[in-house]
Amino acid sequence: MATLLLIDDDEDLLPDQVAHVFPAPAHRVEVVHTGAEGLRRVADLRPDVILLDLLLPDQSGLEVLSRLRQIDARIPVILVTVARSTESAIEAMRKGAYDYLLKPLDLQKLNQVVGEAVKVAQLMLKQAVVGETPSVDDRTGEAIIGTCPAMQEVYKAIGRVADQSFPVLVTGESGTGKELVARAIYQHGLRSKAPFLALNCAAIPEALLESELFGHEKGSFTGADRRRIGKFEQVTGGTLLLDEIGDMPLSLQAKVLRLLQEQSFERVGGSETIRTDVRLIAATHRDLKAQADDGKFRLDLYYRLGVFTIHLPPLRDRGDDLALLVRFYTQRVSRELGREVREVSPETLERLRGYSWPGNLRELQSVLKQAILRSHGPVLLPDFLPMLSASLAAIDPAGERFDLEAFIRQRLAPDSRDLYKVTLRELDRILLPLVLDFTCGNQARAALLLGIARQTLRAKLRDLGLHVAHSLELDEDRDQVDLP
Incomplete structure (x- = not known):
């Protein structure tokens, strides 16, 4: 259940709208009408999201925002204003507000922004538990589980870098838990009481990504009808996760590199230098060194991000x-x-x-x-x-061709073990489905083509999770493998 606190002197329309969009029992909405009441209530209620009017009867919404940030900077605060100039709202964004909405409210937009803010709040407030076997009854958040040597190294790495301020690069295949590791670094670090935001670079169109990160000035491009505060400015003092940074365009990588070096930037279309203090964590399923060698990723940015790398094993x-x-x-x-x-x-x-x-x-x-x-x-x-079957499309969730050299490079580390065995297994995951597809599932022909015994082929198929079924086709072996 998400808890929302509305601080607004409107006693009728706005509370009714918020209650309509976020009905009980899935949501709990509390309404207070002055800044003083809101500050008293937030300490006890600990809401997931706060909706704050800029024009309150007893004090300015900006003053309330500053006090709220002192109480808990991790609670997303969404400004609500009737001021069409929005200068105060933009100033609030600079001070760390999550977003702002104009009255009369667009209820669809309200639902979208508050829903996103609730997710952000959960990322910050729900603990990413690090341990070998956390209790299943722990309802506080997600868990990083494992006792294998590679995961033990991950735990040690989180502890080494949590209290530092330099960037961290988290690598690993899709679905290995990279965002969870980033949250654990944030929650165990010195900035755990400051904001945390995550941005997926692959999910945002290239034309919008620069504005999302650095903000823009009014009139800087078509559709820029007001100034926008970017994530690097909004989360100053906190931590920003750039997920799938390997998908960031080269032109934008140079600006990120400068920010890491100088902790300053300019908004799109602006000349004012903005100072910020952001701890950056980057994550990717790609081999950035290989991408840099191919000219797809800046080598200097790779070295800057890769000062400390945490690799998550598949x-x-x-x-x-x-x-x-x-x-x-x-x-x-x-x-x-x-x-x-x-x-x-x-x-x-x-x-x-x-x-x-x-x-x-x-x-x-x-x-x-x-x-x-x-x-x-x-x-x-x-x-x-x-049904569990090894599909060719599932070999790489990003839909790219398998890069054997990149696979080996990612695992070249002092603590790596059994690299030969692991690499051959990965090769089998691609080779065997291709050969069986070519032979229409005929295992005898596939074994002959591969130059191995049929018993060896069957053992490999079982090891890879390919399920053997019997075919009614005229086939000297009659054993078929289920392929997509």
Whole structure:
């Protein structure tokens, strides 16, 4: 349930509108009519989001905003104003407000902005628990789970950099939990009481990304009808996560590099130098060094970001961590869905171990949720699992061709082990489906083409999670593999 605090002297229209857009019991809306009442109430209520009118009967909304920031700078404050010039609202954004809306309110816009602010609040306030086996009853937030050597190094790395101010680069395949690690760095650091914002560089059109990060001046381009405060200015004093920074255009990378070097920038279309103090965490599933060698990423920015790198291992390389994760997520998802599943059968766990998990933790949670929705009884059985098959499209969630050299480079580290075995397994994930597709699923022909025994091929298929079925086609082997 999200809790909203509305500080506004309008006793009728605005409270009714907010209550209509955010009805109970999914939301709790409290209304106070003066700045003093709001400041008293926020200390006890600890709302997820605050809607604040700039024109209050007892004091200025800007004064209330400053006091709110002193109480807890992590609570997103959305300004509401009738002032069409919006100069005060823009000044509030410079002081750390989350956004501002104009009266009369566009209810669809209100729903969108408040919904986003609630998510931001949850990212800041819900703890990213770091531990080997956190309690499933812990409702405070997400958990980073694992005991394998690679995850132990991740925990140590979080501890080493949390209290520092230099940038951190978090790498790993899609779905490995990079944002969760970024939140753990933020929440265990010196800026944990300051704002935290996350921005996905791949999700924002190139033409808008610069304005989103650095802001723009009125009239700087078509449609720029007012000044906009960017994320680097808005989150000053706090932490900014730039997710999928490998997708940032080269032209914008130069401006980010300058900001890291000088902690200053200019808004789009402006000449005023803006000073800021932001701790930057970057995340990517790409090999930035390989991209830099190909001219797709600035080498100097890579070196600046990569002062300290935390690499998250893919799920398939985490050994017995899979069993820990399966049991933890099964219990958590079962509780969330109101189901009675408390255990995972050994056969189910064996089936899950045989799959390569191209989507990593995100895919594991999705599979378990589907299985629990199909389940009946306290034990999760293999029959409840959805079909697990290694699809060629799933090998790379970004839809790119597999880069073997980049894969090896990412794992060249002093603490790496079994690199030869891991690399051959990754090669098999691509080679075997291609060969079986070419032979229309005929394993005898596929084994002959590969130059290996059919028993060896079957063992590899089981290890990769490709399920063997029998075909009715005229085929000397008759064993077919399920391919997408």
